[in-house]
Amino acid sequence: MIRRTIGIRDASVLGAALVAVIATLLTGSAYWTYALTLIAIYAIAAVGLNVMLGLAGQVSFAQTTFMGIGGYGAARLTATLGWDPWWGLVLPAFGAVAVAVLIGLPLFRLRGHYFAMATFALALGTNSLAVGAVLLTGGSTGIAGVPPLAIAGLSLGTPQGFLIVSWIVLALALAVFFVLSRSHIGRAWRALATSPDVAVSLGVPVLRLKLLALIVAAVMGSVAGSLYAQFSSFVAPDFINLVMIINLFLIVFIGGRGMLSGPVLGAAFVALIPQALSFLGEWQNVVFFVLLLLFMLFLPRGALGFDLSWLRPRPRDSSHPVPERTEAAR
Amino acid sequence: MTSTTGAALTLDKVTKRFGGVVAVNDVSFSVAPGSIHGLIGPNGAGKSTLVSLISGYQRADGGTIRLDDVAITGVSPLRIALRGLARTFQAATPLQGMTVRENVEVGLHTTYTAGLARTLLRGPGVRREDRECRAATVELLARYGLTESADRLAADLPFGQLRFLEIARAIAREPRILLLDEPAAGLDQTETSALADLLRHVNGEGTTVLVIDHDVPFMFSLCHDVTVVNFGSVIASGVAAEVARDPVVRDAYLGSGSAGEETE
């Protein structure tokens, strides 16, 4: 996660993405319009996860819960209550923030992996809730008839409209990520990712910062969920199942944890590669799993960020590298 | 850099047990404001535990610890840090994936007032705070000889410089008292000398310094006052020169000879 080298990689990926979007708008390819919109929506949710995982170093499975709040919230507000679709985009985010605070406050105080485990349980529970709470969520059939956004009466519900809106929102999300990662908040996040104890000794309010990261993730997750609902014009429990959360993790790892363009690259990968691998049938998932492992082990900076630092000569302070030994062993 | 008023630290009958073992036994001593105080002892455990207790990472089973006149026993480490106590850790921890400059900038986190909204909006307020942070960092890096390595990854620094970075990071926000946990461990004679000079300078700016270390000559030449802890209890405390001559201290370190002394 070296700030200096991000420039080239991020610029290339985002540049390529921009070119792809423009080209698609010009050529009017239906497939690419659809694919790129979906990529943008996944990427927005992944940017949220990237803040938690890539910046603050916190493992959180709560993204699908936030997406669920965004999606079902938008659906109920617009399809059921008939409110303006913009409310459907904005209001559920507040709900997501409230949930973030509710789970973060008690859970972030616990040491170890409790937060991760609790959010995993939350992810499973959210899925069950989506299926079971028929009155709230429409059960397995879901809610249909979710209207798209409109500006001054002009509906943005066309494929091109969705493409433009989703990429504008993605650009906003990336701008937020960019500004935060370079700010004192971003530095404090990265500090607590290494060592909360050291961060605390410097006066960094670790608990508050973890909550802040979760809140940012919640807003992005919720917005992604709302857009998804409007794009598909209906919501069903499927869109927040385990596969979705696993995909989000894949996106963040394959794209490059902590990198600005990571979610974009990763989303493109996750959305497009299955097509390429579809000939493998059931083996798709196994291949995916292996890919994830490989990325985590050998390419911590994602698909285009080979970690070649082990080739760089280490500064010689006349010592040979030795395996780590804990202080207790002294 | 503006001068700070050093804080006073008082320990009063502090005790800490781990299961059946008493690591810290009824320890009492005072650190005078603005002084350099050393904590030494022939064995390991008691001193490290004291550092954890003072900085709030562990809770004492008995006794009181006061920072100036405020009791900090049982207070969270974050609150103690915000009261003006800074510390370093035995294991020098460079913040991963961050440059030397960024490490120091994290030390200045408390100087920022901007929250999430103001940070995102990039208004004049937060931009000014960024400029001030940047300027303070440049000055600190220069003082600690880290200017050339400023944009290298902190993890790539040679060990001696890493120790200095840790101190720079800890005192960036001008704390009133600095607690150092074995800062000389792993340093050679030259580096230890430079460390002593550095700590004298930090103290000269007004910060009270409490050092824990095993290198006794280093401690006696650096500190105004020294407290000696043996098996968790204080066996001597006072002006360095006197403690150095105290036969009880000598005995704790060297044992008592039963035979007469042989000449060379």
Add this chain to the structure above:
Amino acid sequence: MSARPATGPLLDVERLGVDYGRVRALRQVSLTLEEGEMALLLGTNGAGKSSFVEALAGLVPVSGGRVHLRGADITSVPAHRRVRRGVSLVPEGRGTLPGLTVAENLDLGWRAVGGRSRGDFRQERERILRLFPALEKRVDSDCSTLSGGEMQMLAIGRALLARPSLLLLDEPSLGLAPKAIVAVHEALRTLSEEGLTMILVEQKALTIDWTPHLTCVLRHGEIIMQARDRRPTSEQLAELYLGRPSKGTT
């Protein structure tokens, strides 16, 4: 791995270095010990004394330098094989196993080296119990009921069963009552007189009332004083350990 002439030193340590991660515990320490000599290694906590003997025993990885035993380079020989080559360490804190009797602990020490008959074992055991008469009385007691001094003797006895050519002892007097320290040191002097080469690490320098063949003082991972066949005076030791009292600091 060149063979040295039989009159070469038993132990030749060349610029040994030990790092624990980034922390340099031992820097380029060199030392030579002839067969039958006793070396005394002094210094305060954190000086690198334990690191030195642990490195000789093969328990910690070495970051630089070489260790030669009777001319053979044993630097990369793993710990368990070093025991068989004749290097035996009595660790700090003794390492005796509670729940087992004195006899069983000794038995374990014997099995660690393996390959010799029970008859030999009985002989060795007798020799050790003669060296440590206090142990003889407690031979069937659970070793957790032993006093500090008795436990230390057991630990040394167990190390001796390996018939070492080089015995390393890490602060055997730690936590022992003065009488026990005297008893242990006496036993060690006897062993030294019988020709066993040993390195004795101690912090409390003044408890040694005889003159070892070699005395070294460690500080910051370096040898700051080395003397052959003479003892440093208490003043010299006080200065090495505690430094010269500062002149007017406040």
